[in-house]
Every structure is written in C-alpha cells, then in structure tokens.
Amino acid sequence: MGASIAIRGVAKSFGTGKSRVDAFGPADLDIAPGEFVALLGPSGCGKSTLLLMLAGLLEPSQGEVIADGRQITGPRTDIGIMFQDNTLVPWRSVRGNIDLQLELRSLDPRGYEARIKDLIRTVHLDGFENRAPYELSGGMQQRAAFCQALVHEPQTLLLDEPLGKLDAMTREAIRRDLQSLWMRSKPTVVLVTHSIEEAVQLSTRICVITPRPGRIEKVIEVDLPWPRDLEVRKSAAFVAEVAAIHDIFRRFGVL
Ligand SMILES: Nc1ncnc2c1ncn2[C@@H]1O[C@H](COP(=O)(O)OP(=O)(O)OP(=O)(O)O)[C@@H](O)[C@H]1O
Numbered sequence: 001m002g003a004s005i006a007i008r009g010v011a012k013s014f015g016t017g018k019s020r021v022d023a024f025g026p027a028d029l030d031i032a033p034g035e036f037v038a039l040l041g042p043s044g045c046g047k048s049t050l051l052l053m054l055a056g057l058l059e060p061s062q063g064e065v066i067a068d069g070r071q072i073t074g075p076r077t078d079i080g081i082m083f084q085d086n087t088l089v090p091w092r093s094v095r096g097n098i099d100l101q102l103e104l105r106s107l108d109p110r111g112y113e114a115r116i117k118d119l120i121r122t123v124h125l126d127g128f129e130n131r132a133p134y135e136l137s138g139g140m141q142q143r144a145a146f147c148q149a150l151v152h153e154p155q156t157l158l159l160d161e162p163l164g165k166l167d168a169m170t171r172e173a174i175r176r177d178l179q180s181l182w183m184r185s186k187p188t189v190v191l192v193t194h195s196i197e198e199a200v201q202l203s204t205r206i207c208v209i210t211p212r213p214g215r216i217e218k219v220i221e222v223d224l225p226w227p228r229d230l231e232v233r234k235s236a237a238f239v240a241e242v243a244a245i246h247d248i249f250r251r252f253g254v255l
C-alpha cells in the first residue's frame with residue numbers, strides 16, 4: 001500500500017526581477033495512500049515542476065510537501081520515478097540497470113530475484129535481460145525503466161509522461177501493464193500527462209491544472225470500474241468523462 005502525499009500552499013517561481021517566471025501554484029492537494037492521481041494540464045503549466053517538488057528534487061518557493069506526515073526537505077530515495085526520456089545507463093544491460101537501483105540503495109539484488117523476474121515478465125521483457133539499452137526499441141527501453149522504477153517496491157511512484165514519446169500501440173500496451181501493476185500492489189501514483197484519455201483510463205482522481213502559473217482548477221473523481229479495459233473505454237460513461245474534461249480545456253482556450 002502506498003504512502004500519502006500532501007501539498008500545502010506549494011508554489012514555485014524561477015529567477016528574479018524581470019526574468020522571474022511563476023511556474024506553479026500556489027496549490028493545495030491531499031493524496032491518500034494507494035490513489036492514482038493524474039496531473040493533467042497544458043504544456044508549460046508547471047506539471048514537471050510540481051512532480052520534481054514531490055520528489056524532493058526541487059525546493060518549493062512557498063509552502064511545503066509532506067509525505068506520510070513528514071515534510072520533504074531533500075531528494076527522496078524511497079520513491080520510484082520515471083521521466084519521458086528513460087534514465088537507463090548505456091553500459092549496463094537491462095538486468096544491470098535494474099540491479100543498479102538496488103545497489104544505489106544498498107539493497108542486495110539476491111533478495112529481489114523473484115521480484116525482478118516477475119517485473120520483467122509483467123512488462124514482457126523476458127529474454128532481453130542481458131541486452132544493452134541500444135539493442136532495445138524505445139518502448140522496450142521504457143518498459144525496462146518501469147522495472148527500474150519499481151524494483152525496490154516503492155510506496156510512491158512519480159511518473160512524468162513516461163509514455164509521451166511512444167507510438168500509440170506501445171503506449172496502449174504499457175498503460176495496461178501500469179494499470180495491472182498498480183492494481184496488484186496499490187502504490188500511490190502521481191502521473192503527469194497531456195492525454196485526457198490516459199488520465200481517465202488510469203486514475204482514481206484527475207487534477208485539472210490551468211495554464212501557467214498552474215493552479216489546480218478542479219479535482220475530478222473518476223468513478224469507472226476497474227480494470228478499465230476496452231469495454232469500459234467504449235462505454236458512454238467513459239466517453240462523457242473525456243468530453244467533460246475536453247470542455248474545461250476548451251474554456252481555458254487551450255483546445
Ligand atoms: N529550471 C528552470 N528554470 C527556469 N524556468 C523553468 C525551469 N523549469 C521550468 N521552468 C519554467 O516553468 C514553467 C513550467 O515548466 P514545467 O516544465 O513544469 O511545465 P510542464 O507543465 O511540465 O510542461 P510540459 O507539459 O511541456 O512538459 C515553464 O514556463 C518553464 O519555462
């Protein structure tokens with residue numbers, strides 16, 4: 001089960017004087033353990049900025065980020081994180097990259113043998129454990145990055161458009177894997193995405209963020225059955241949810 005996350009009056013600005021950019025907030029949000037929250041908003045609205053603050057990689061200009069009751073004051077190693085571009089090191093194999101995450105945390109890979117096998121099977125990378133990243137397609141690299149983000153059983157998973165650069169078919173397949181991984185162990189997930197469909201398919205709640213400086217305009221509970229397979233996504237309720245969010249962005253003048 002996941003950890004809780006709270007943001008209290010969090011805002012971030014970059015630079016000073018004339019070159020100051022108000023990137024995000026202020027905003028408040030409470031995320032319960034095991035929730036899957038999408039941050040949905042137009043380009044430049046501060047989604048990545050917020051995610052980096054949740055990871056402790058960027059310090060808020062105002063307010064605080066609290067995880068499981070404790071204020072975050074530096075980089076968190078207890079989380080899993082994934083970006084649009086994967087962070088695989090080129091000189092290590094798929095397996096070597098996964099092991100690296102354990103080594104960095106001083107965890108003994110021998111204790112994680114079964115988990116690693118299970119993760120690799122879940123993302124359909126069996127047989128590619130010993131390949132180097134350059135021997136894999138873009139989609140396979142992101143699948144390997146998923147294993148990397150999840151191997152140490154993080155209670156919190158922060159995802160910054162991890163599927164953004166993939167082709168539609170691969171994106172679809174990895175979304176399904178992500179959903180089954182989440183349903184199995186219910187980590188707390190925060191997913192940054194531009195895709196309304198992706199947000200509705202995967203999340204328990206969607207934070208609709210305004211154009212920069214991003215503020216949380218609305219938090220939408222997505223009350224659709226799990227798993228959100230093709231049947232659910234063809235349902236009138238799913239289509240209506242997507243259309244309603246479309247309308248919000250049309251009002252912002254983004255669409
Ligand atoms: N390190 C930085 N220094 C200065 N400005 C920054 C920095 N990081 C982000 N910004 C600015 O903050 C704003 C928000 O950027 P951010 O990357 O968070 O947006 P985003 O919502 O993730 O956009 P996208 O969907 O395109 O990834 C932008 O105007 C950007 O130029």
Ligand SMILES: [Mg+2]
Nearest residue numbers: 047048049160
């Ligand atoms: Mg971004």
